[in-house]
Amino acid sequence: MQLIEAARQPILRIDARTKFALLFGVGISSLMFPPFWLEATTFVLMALLLALNRRVRTSAKFTVAFFIMLLLDWAVSLKVSGGFVALFFSLVRLGRLMLPIFMAGILLMKTTSVSEFMLSFDRMHLPNKLTIPLSVMFRFIPTISEEWHSIRDAMRFRGIGISVHSVLTKPMMTLEYTMVPLLMSTATIADELAAASLSRGLDTDTKRTCIEDVRLRSQDYLLILFSIIIALTGGML
Amino acid sequence: MSTKTNKLKTKDLIVAGAFAALYVVVLFAVVTVMGFVPILYLIAPFVNSIILGCIYMMYVTKVPKFGAILILAAAVGLLTSTGGVWVSLIWCLALGIVAELIVRAGKYKSKKSYIFSYVVFACSSMSPFWMLAYAKPAFIQSCEAYYGADYAATLDKFTPSWILLVLIGIAMLGGLIGGLVGSKLLKKHFQKAGVV
Numbered sequence A: 001m002q003l004i005e006a007a008r009q010p011i012l013r014i015d016a017r018t019k020f021a022l023l024f025g026v027g028i029s030s031l032m033f034p035p036f037w038l039e040a041t042t043f044v045l046m047a048l049l050l051a052l053n054r055r056v057r058t059s060a061k062f063t064v065a066f067f068i069m070l071l072l073d074w075a076v077s078l079k080v081s082g083g084f085v086a087l088f089f090s091l092v093r094l095g096r097l098m099l100p101i102f103m104a105g106i107l108l109m110k111t112t113s114v115s116e117f118m119l120s121f122d123r124m125h126l127p128n129k130l131t132i133p134l135s136v137m138f139r140f141i142p143t144i145s146e147e148w149h150s151i152r153d154a155m156r157f158r159g160i161g162i163s164v165h166s167v168l169t170k171p172m173m174t175l176e177y178t179m180v181p182l183l184m185s186t187a188t189i190a191d192e193l194a195a196a197s198l199s200r201g202l203d204t205d206t207k208r209t210c211i212e213d214v215r216l217r218s219q220d221y222l223l224i225l226f227s228i229i230i231a232l233t234g235g236m237l
Numbered sequence B: 001m002s003t004k005t006n007k008l009k010t011k012d013l014i015v016a017g018a019f020a021a022l023y024v025v026v027l028f029a030v031v032t033v034m035g036f037v038p039i040l041y042l043i044a045p046f047v048n049s050i051i052l053g054c055i056y057m058m059y060v061t062k063v064p065k066f067g068a069i070l071i072l073a074a075a076v077g078l079l080t081s082t083g084g085v086w087v088s089l090i091w092c093l094a095l096g097i098v099a100e101l102i103v104r105a106g107k108y109k110s111k112k113s114y115i116f117s118y119v120v121f122a123c124s125s126m127s128p129f130w131m132l133a134y135a136k137p138a139f140i141q142s143c144e145a146y147y148g149a150d151y152a153a154t155l156d157k158f159t160p161s162w163i164l165l166v167l168i169g170i171a172m173l174g175g176l177i178g179g180l181v182g183s184k185l186l187k188k189h190f191q192k193a194g195v196v
Helices: A002-008 A016-031 A036-052 A056-076 A083-110 A114-123 A128-157 A164-169 A171-199 A218-233 B010-034 B038-062 B068-083 B086-105 B111-134 B136-158 B163-193
Strands: none
Touching: A016 A036, A016 A083, A016 A114, A016 A218, A036 A056, A036 A083, A036 A218, A056 A083, A083 A128, A114 A128, A128 A171, A128 B010, A128 B068, A164 A171, A171 B010, A171 B038, A171 B163, B010 B038, B010 B068, B010 B111, B038 B068, B038 B111, B038 B163, B068 B086, B068 B111, B086 B111, B111 B163
16 A cells, blocks of 8 residues: 555655646747747656656657657658648647647646645635635546546447547437436536535535645746746747 | 525535536537647537537536536636636636626526526637637747748638637527527436436
8 A cells, every 4th residue: 555655656746836837838838839949848848747747658658749740840841832731730730839738737637636736726815616616627627538438438339439420410419429428427426526525524614734745845936937937938039 | 406595505616616627628629629620620619619508508507506607617718728828718707707697687597598698608619719819920920930921821811810700609609509409408318317
């Protein structure tokens, strides 16, 4: 048990607020079309942070994708012309710019516990009416993709798998068959989650304590500074 | 379903978070899938509004209290603005307030007011597209550097600034369809099962 716990501990602990700052900073900077060296720096930093938070495989996958896109861009972009360019451009260059944003999103959602979220939002002085929905939301996003995969598998077993064909020929039916189970499971899980959190005293009026050590460390300040700098300078460079 | 108080309880807040997550995931999934084909990308708000209609209708019937829609709006706005599009947070919040007022006018009971509020709220599904207005100059400039002035000019022609109005229009149309479909699905599947 202790071994499992130790394996889960991040090597470099970063605060949820820092992860937010990174998500926004990287987002703003990427959409401003930064010069290549800045893009590469951001990417390397995000890959490192993911790896240091025990997401080595995710980090490796993104790195491979980044290099494939980079090679394609360098090898092909000068030779193609015409309508193909538009598709190519949106797939390779825009896709590559999106990678760090996805990575920041994964870092935020997959390496932060609900209690860390709650405490961090609390420290940001957000009202209670917002901290609970937002914390639940960020934890729920991975759950939904899991649910979605099981629903899709269940549909395939019954021979009503969702495909381009089914979307085009029977759009409303496909919509009904996918959304109803999704809504149903969301409602059920939400109810269960509510019961679980209420029994642990989520709606008491006293100040909550947290087992996690939530505070801003020096690495947090550095990363927040980095986010602010890339957000501000992304467009100007 | 406790509808006696009109105040949000902790349970409602958790439900709000869960549905906000579902809303945002579907929103981004549709935009990403459709993003591969440029023309489809532009009708993504329409498709999104229809699909998200079910989620919205289910959510508002499950939490018929003041503030519920605003929380959803804040969550959607926050996540769609992660791409650096600050406008979309303000846009979503404004839509949330209007939708909230419409539902309030229907005293949180009228189904028509829910559908009507969704027609307004559905405009939030085009919020990722504020990027077009916001990051376009940088985008065009970058295209010019990479692929020459010809390509940049073509791209510029395809995305005039009034395209945002068109996007809002189709989002509202989709919202009407989505609201109607959503309330029908709700009646067919969930009210009988006692989920809402």
